[in-house]
Amino acid sequence: MQVLVRDNNVDQALRVLKKKMQREGVFREMKMRRNFEKPSERRAREQAEAVRRYRKVLRKRMEREGY
Incomplete structure (x- = not known):
C-alpha cells in the first residue's frame, strides 16, 4: 500500500x-x-458473514427492482 x-x-x-x-x-x-479462533468458530463466522453478504445483495436487488 x-x-x-x-x-x-x-x-x-x-x-x-x-x-x-x-x-x-x-x-x-x-x-x-x-x-486465537477455533476452526469451528471460524467456519461459523465465515458462514454468517456469507449469509449477511447474500442478504445485503438481495436487499439491494429488491430495492432496485422496486418490490
Missing part, C-alpha cells in the same frame, strides 16, 4: 492511509488475530 505525501502534508497522507486500510479490512483483520 502506498500513499503520496504532497506539500509535506503528513496529516492528510495519514488520513488517506487510514481510509485505505479501513477499506481493505486491515483493522478488522488485526482485531480478529489478537486472539
Whole structure:
C-alpha cells in the first residue's frame, strides 16, 4: 500500500492511509488475530458473514427492482 505525501502534508497522507486500510479490512483483520479462533468458530463466522453478504445483495436487488 502506498500513499503520496504532497506539500509535506503528513496529516492528510495519514488520513488517506487510514481510509485505505479501513477499506481493505486491515483493522478488522488485526482485531480478529489478537486472539486465537477455533476452526469451528471460524467456519461459523465465515458462514454468517456469507449469509449477511447474500442478504445485503438481495436487499439491494429488491430495492432496485422496486418490490
